[in-house]
Amino acid sequence: MEDLELLRDVERTLSIQFAEKRQLLSFDEFFTLFCEEPRQHSRTAAQYLRDTMLHFGTYEVERPEGAVTRYRLFDCPWSDGKDRVVGQEAAQNALFRLINGFARERRVTRLMLLHGPNGSAKSSLIECLCQAIEQYSATAEGAIYRFNWIFPSMSVAKKRLGFGASTRHGALESYAQLDDTEVDARLPADLRDHPLLLLPRDQRRTLIDRLREASRLPEDEPLGEYLVDGDLAPRSRAIVNALMAAYHGDLQRVLQHIQVERFYFSRRYRTGIVTIEPQLHVDAGVRQVTMDQGLGALPSALRNLSMYEPFGDLVDANRGILNYNDLLKKPVDAFKYLLATCERGTVALSNAILHLDVVFLASSNEVHLRAFKEYPDWPSFKGRMDLVKMPYLRDYTVEQAIYDEQIARSDLGERVVPHTTWVLALWAVLTRLQRPHAEGYPTQIRDAIARLTPIEKAELYAGGRTPRDLNAEQTRELRAMLPELLAEGQEQGHYEGSLGASPREMKQTILNALQDRRHWGVSPLGVLAELRELIKQKSVYEYLQLKPDGGYHDYASFIDQVEERWLERVDGELRGAMGLVSEQQYEDLFARYILHVSYALKGEKLYNAATGRYEAPDTQLMGQLEKVWEITGDLDRFRKDLVSRVGAWRVEHQADEIAYRRLFPKLIGTLEDDYYKSQRAKVQRQCEQLVTVLVADDIGEDPTHHGLQAADVERTRQVLEQLTATYGYKVPALREILGAVLKARY
Numbered sequence: 001m002e003d004l005e006l007l008r009d010v011e012r013t014l015s016i017q018f019a020e021k022r023q024l025l026s027f028d029e030f031f032t033l034f035c036e037e038p039r040q041h042s043r044t045a046a047q048y049l050r051d052t053m054l055h056f057g058t059y060e061v062e063r064p065e066g067a068v069t070r071y072r073l074f075d076c077p078w079s080d081g082k083d084r085v086v087g088q089e090a091a092q093n094a095l096f097r098l099i100n101g102f103a104r105e106r107r108v109t110r111l112m113l114l115h116g117p118n119g120s121a122k123s124s125l126i127e128c129l130c131q132a133i134e135q136y137s138a139t140a141e142g143a144i145y146r147f148n149w150i151f152p153s154m155s156v157a158k159k160r161l162g163f164g165a166s167t168r169h170g171a172l173e174s175y176a177q178l179d180d181t182e183v184d185a186r187l188p189a190d191l192r193d194h195p196l197l198l199l200p201r202d203q204r205r206t207l208i209d210r211l212r213e214a215s216r217l218p219e220d221e222p223l224g225e226y227l228v229d230g231d232l233a234p235r236s237r238a239i240v241n242a243l244m245a246a247y248h249g250d251l252q253r254v255l256q257h258i259q260v261e262r263f264y265f266s267r268r269y270r271t272g273i274v275t276i277e278p279q280l281h282v283d284a285g286v287r288q289v290t291m292d293q294g295l296g297a298l299p300s301a302l303r304n305l306s307m308y309e310p311f312g313d314l315v316d317a318n319r320g321i322l323n324y325n326d327l328l329k330k331p332v333d334a335f336k337y338l339l340a341t342c343e344r345g346t347v348a349l350s351n352a353i354l355h356l357d358v359v360f361l362a363s364s365n366e367v368h369l370r371a372f373k374e375y376p377d378w379p380s381f382k383g384r385m386d387l388v389k390m391p392y393l394r395d396y397t398v399e400q401a402i403y404d405e406q407i408a409r410s411d412l413g414e415r416v417v418p419h420t421t422w423v424l425a426l427w428a429v430l431t432r433l434q435r436p437h438a439e440g441y442p443t444q445i446r447d448a449i450a451r452l453t454p455i456e457k458a459e460l461y462a463g464g465r466t467p468r469d470l471n472a473e474q475t476r477e478l479r480a481m482l483p484e485l486l487a488e489g490q491e492q493g494h495y496e497g498s499l500g501a502s503p504r505e506m507k508q509t510i511l512n513a514l515q516d517r518r519h520w521g522v523s524p525l526g527v528l529a530e531l532r533e534l535i536k537q538k539s540v541y542e543y544l545q546l547k548p549d550g551g552y553h554d555y556a557s558f559i560d561q562v563e564e565r566w567l568e569r570v571d572g573e574l575r576g577a578m579g580l581v582s583e584q585q586y587e588d589l590f591a592r593y594i595l596h597v598s599y600a601l602k603g604e605k606l607y608n609a610a611t612g613r614y615e616a617p618d619t620q621l622m623g624q625l626e627k628v629w630e631i632t633g634d635l636d637r638f639r640k641d642l643v644s645r646v647g648a649w650r651v652e653h654q655a656d657e658i659a660y661r662r663l664f665p666k667l668i669g670t671l672e673d674d675y676y677k678s679q680r681a682k683v684q685r686q687c688e689q690l691v692t693v694l695v696a697d698d699i700g701e702d703p704t705h706h707g708l709q710a711a712d713v714e715r716t717r718q719v720l721e722q723l724t725a726t727y728g729y730k731v732p733a734l735r736e737i738l739g740a741v742l743k744a745r746y
Contacts (some may be wrong), residue, residue, distance in 0.1 A: 006714050023262050026174030030145060030195050030260035038208075038217040038665050040141065042196070044224030045357045046102035048144065049129070052136040053096055059202055061089060063373045064395055064461045065483050069093055073132040074125065082409065085125050087398040092125070094388045099359065107225045107345050109384075111338055111360040113327065115369045116390035118698060119502030122363040125390070126323050129361075130265075130273045133321065137265045144319070146192040148259045149239060150175040151185040160495065176259035186259075190233035190309050191318040192272065195260050198240065199251075204228060225345060226357040234352040235309050242302050262314070265320055272320025274313045278329035314347055323361045328368035334377060342384045366498050391497025394486070397462045400425035402503050403510060407522075412514065415521035417733045420513075423524040423566050424506050427531055428463070430454050431543055431556040432500030435550045436485060445477045449485070454552050455561050460484070468669045472645050477664060499543040507535065520733045524566050525740060531559050566742050570737060571683070577722035579684055580679055587660045588669050592618075593625050594646055594660075597639045628674045684746040687738050689716045694735040 016204045025033070034041045043051065047358045056073040071092050074085040085092075088709040095112065114122040136142035152175050175183070196204060205228060211217040231237060240254060247253040265272040289619070313322065327335065338360070339348045347354050364372075372378060393399045403421035436457070438450035448470055452460070456467050458483065489495050513519070513526035535555045538544040546553040596617040599606045631638050642664070649663055661668050689708060693716045696703040703713045723729045 004159050024176060025145070025200070025262075026176040027147075027195065027258040027260060028256040029176075034196065035211065035216065037605075038211045039221055040143070041145070042105065042208075042217075042227055043144075044103065044226055044249065045321070045359045046099055046108050047224065048319075049133060049321070049359050050096070050099045050103050050141075052129075052133050052142070055136050055139070062463070063087075063089060063398075064463065065486055068554070071096065076131065077127060078131065078135045079309060081405070083124065083127065083131075084405075085121050085128055086401045086405070087393045087395070088121055088125060088390055091388050091390045095125075095129075098386050098388070102359070104222055106222045107357075107613075109342060109345075110386050110586070111324075111342055111362055111384060112386050112388055113369075114361070114388045114390050115366060116191045117392055117498055117500070117502065118365050119391050119504040120390045121503075122390050123325065126321075126361055126363065127298055130267050130321060130323070131273075133273065134265045134267065137263075143262055144265075145260050146263050146319075147189045147195045147198070148179060148261055149185070149187040149189065149236070150257050150259045151187075152178055153182055153184050155402055174256055174258070187235075187239075189236050191315055191356075192263060193232050193236060193260065194227055194230075194319070194357075196227060197230060198236075198255065198258065201229065201231075224357065226355060230345075230357070232353040233310060233354065239302060239553045270316040272317060273323075274317035274321070275325050277314050278326045280557065310349065310352070314341075314354070315354060317358050320359070321361060322358050323363075324665045325363055326365070326368070327362035328364040328372050332372075332377065332554055336377075339380060339384055357672050366493070370493050389490070389495075391495065392428075392500050394429055394432060394458075394461050394497055394504070395463075396422070396425040396458055399429055399503070403506065406507050406510065412510075412522060415514070417521055417523035417730065417737065418629055418728045419566055419569055420510075420522050420524050420527055422569075423562055424437055424509060424527050426455075426458060426565065427558055427562045428501040428503070428506050429458050430562070431553075431555060432497050433457055433552060434489065434496040435552045436488060440488070441481060441484065445474065446480055449481065449510040454554075454558065455565070457485070466665050468666045470666065472663055475662070479558065479662075499542075499546070501543070505534070505541075519736065521730065523733055524563075525736060528559055528563055532556075535559070564744075567741055570741055573723065573727045573746055574687060574719075574738075574741065575679070575683060577719045577726065578676075578683065580683070586668050586675075589625075589671065590660045590664065590668055591636075591658070593622060594642060596622055598643050601636070601639060601643060625671070629670055649704040680746070682741070684717060686716070687742050687746065689713075690720060691735060691738050691742070693717065693720065694731070694738075697731075698735070 030041075036497070053071050053073055056071065056077065058069050058071050060067045061070045067736060068089045069092075070089050074088075074092055075081055076084040091114065098110075098112055102110075114125065116122055129360070137144055196207075199207070208217065208223055208228065212219055217223075232240065243254045243257070244251070261272060267273045267275075302642045324330075336345065341356065342360060345356055347356060372381075375381075393402075400421045403424055407416050407421065433454050436452060438448050441449050451467070451469075453467075459465055460478070466478055470478065509527060509530045510522055512530045514522045516526045516529060519526035519529070534541075535544060543553075544555060548554040548557075551557070595606065600617040600619075600622065605616055607613075608615045626635065626638075645663060646658060649658060653659075689712055692706050692708060693703045696706055703716075704710055708716070720731070720734070723734060724731060
C-alpha cells in the first residue's frame with residue numbers, strides 16, 4: 001500500500017538521522033568522541049552559551065554612538081525574525097562579555113541581572129537566548145551528552161558477565177544498546193551529569209593533561225571547574241560506590257552499565273532551561289527513592305542503598321540556563337541561597353551537596369532594583385550580581401521597527417497609513433528624554449546643547465538633522481558630543497530612558513486607533529487622537545506625573561510637535577508627487593554651487609559635459625543662491641570657508657559621498673524655505689484639487705462638475721497615482737490627510 005510505504009520511508013529516515021546524530025553511545029564510544037573533540041565535549045554552561053552566541057554570528061549596525069556589534073541570534077533567524085529583540089545592542093554586548101568572562105574564569109560566579117523599565121525587552125532578550133540554545137543543541141557542533149544507568153535482565157547479565165562473576169580483562173560489551181525487553185531498570189543520571197564525572201577526579205586531570213600534551217586541547221582553553229573538580233549527583237555517586245565494591249574496584253565493569261545519551265535543551269520540557277516566576281517556592285530539594293516500585297528490578301547490590309534524587313528548578317536547569325523572572329519581586333530570603341550558590345557553584349541540601357553548572361540570569365524593573373539597593377544586604381548581593389542595563393530605546397528609527405513588525409505580523413499592513421509607526425515611535429522617544437546639563441560640556445558647544453529642544457535631541461540621536469541655527473563648526477562639535485550626551489546621567493537612578501512611554505503601551509495604542517471609526521484604518525491622526533487620551537491618565541503612568549523641564553516632559557506639546565513634523569513629511573511627499581523639487585535636489589543644487597565656487601576661487605574654467613567645452617563658473621547660479629542666503633560681508637571669505645569645510649570633510653571621509661545636508665543644514669534649510677514660499681500657492685491649489693477629486697469620486701460624480709477643468713482633473717489623477725504608487729497611501733485615507741495638511745499649513 002502506497003500510504004504505508006510513505007510511513008516506512010519516514011521511519012527509515014528517522015532511524016538514519018537517529019544513528020547519524022549519535023543519540024545513544026556506550027561509555028567507550030563517548031570517550032573516543034571526547035578525545036577526538038575535547039574542546040566541544042568539555043564545555044561548561046557558560047562556554048556552551050558563549051559558543052551559541054558565536055554560532056549565529058554577528059554584524060555591525062549604526063547606532064547614535066557609532067557602529068556597534070549585534071548578535072544575530074537576537075534576530076531569531078530560526079523563526080524568520082518572530083519575537084526578535086529590536087535594538088539593545090549595548091545589553092547584548094554586555095551579556096557576551098560577562099558570559100565570556102565566566103568561561104575564562106572556569107565557572108559562573110555571579111548572577112546576571114537585566115534591569116530596566118517595564119517593557120524594555122528584558123524578558124524578550126532572555127527568551128532569545130533560550131530559543132538559541134535550543135536551536136544550537138540540535139546542530140552537530142552543539143551536541144551535548146548526559147548518561148543513564150542500564151541494568152540488564154538476569155539472563156543477559158549472565159551471558160555478558162553479570163553481578164558476582166569473576167574479573168575479566170580487555171574490552172567488555174556495553175549494555176548501552178540493549179533492547180528494552182533485555183533491560184530490567186534504566187535510571188537517568190540526576191542533574192544531567194556530564195559522563196566524564198564518572199571518572200575519578202585525579203584520572204580526569206591526568207586525561208586533560210595528556211590531551212593538552214597531544215595538542216588536542218589548546219593550552220589557553222580553560223576547562224571548567226565543574227568538569228575538573230565536580231562530582232556526581234548523590235544517587236549516581238552511591239551507585240558507583242556500590243558497583244565498585246561489587247566488582248572489586250573494576251571500573252571497566254561499572255562503565256559497562258553506562259548509556260551515554262545526547263540531549264537537547266528544551267524550555268517546554270524544562271531540559272536545561274528553566275524560568276522561575278516570582279511566586280515563593282523552594283528551588284531545589286531531595287527525596288528518597290529506595291522504595292520506588294520502578295527500582296525493584298535493581299541488582300541486589302543496590303537494593304539496600306538509601307538513595308536520594310534531587311528535584312526542583314536548579315536541578316532541571318543544570319548545564320543550561322536558570323532564569324529568575326522579576327527576581328526582586330520575591331522576598332529576599334527566598335533567594336539568599338544564591339549568595340553561596342553563585343560563589344561556590346554548589347547548593348547545600350539537607351543531606352547532600354549538589355555540584356551545579358548553570359548560567360544564572362534574572363530580570364527586574366527599576367522600581368524594585370532601587371528599593372533593593374536600600375536593603376541592608378545589598379552590598380553582599382552586589383558582589384554576586386552583574387547588572388546589565390536595558391533602558392528604553394532613544395533612537396526613534398529603531399523604535400519604529402518594533403511597531404512595524406507588530407503590524408507586519410498582525411496582517412494590518414493594508415490598513416495602516418504611511419508614517420503611523422513613525423509618529424508613534426517619535427512621540428514615545430520624546431517622552432523618555434531628559435534636559436541635558438549643558439554646564440558639563442566644553443564652553444564652545446555649551447550654548448548649543450543648552451538650546452537643544454526635545455525634538456532636536458531626538459533627531460540628533462536618530463542620526464538626522466541638527467538644529468538649523470548652528471553653523472558648520474557647531475554642528476560638527478555637537479555630533480562629536482553625541483556619545484557624551486547619550487552617557488549623561490546613566491549612572492543615576494532616574495537616567496534617561498528609565499521613564500517614558502513603554503512599547504507595550506504604544507502597541508496597544510495602535511490597536512485602539514484601529515477601532516476608532518472616525519479615522520480610516522490606523523492613521524497618524526488616529527494615533528495622535530489616542531495619545532491625547534492617554535496623557536490624561538496621569539494617575540496610571542508615572543512618567544506623566546513629571547513636571548515640564550525646559551520643554552522636556554511636556555507630553556501634550558510633544559503631540560503637537562510630532563503632528564507638525566508629520567505634516568511636514570506629508571507636504572514634502574505631496575510636492576514630490578507634483579514633480580516639484582525633492583530633498584535630494586536641494587543637495588544636488590548645493591553641490592553644483594560648491595563646484596562652481598571652487599573653480600571661481602581658483603580662477604579656472606570647468607568642463608561642461610553637455611556642451612563639450614570648458615566654461616567659466618556660473619556666476620548667475622552662485623549669485624541667486626547667495627541672495628537667498630542674504631550673505632553680508634566678505635563674499636570671497638564666505639565662499640572659501642565653505643570650500644575648506646568640504647575639503648576637511650573629504651579628508652576624514654575619503655570613501656563616502658559628501659553629506660552636504662549634515663555639513664550645511666542651515667544653508668540647505670534656507671533654500672528649502674525659500675522654494676517652499678515660492679511654491680506655496682501652487683501646492684495649496686493642488687491639494688485642494690486632490691480633495692475635490694476624492695470627494696467627487698466618493699459620491700460618484702464627475703470632478704468637472706465641481707469647478708475643475710478636464711486638464712486639472714487629469715493632472716490631479718496623476719498626482720494621486722504618485723501618492724498611492726510611490727508613497728504608499730491608500731485612497732480612502734488621503735481625503736482626511738490632505739484636509740489636515742490644508743488646515744494646518746495652508
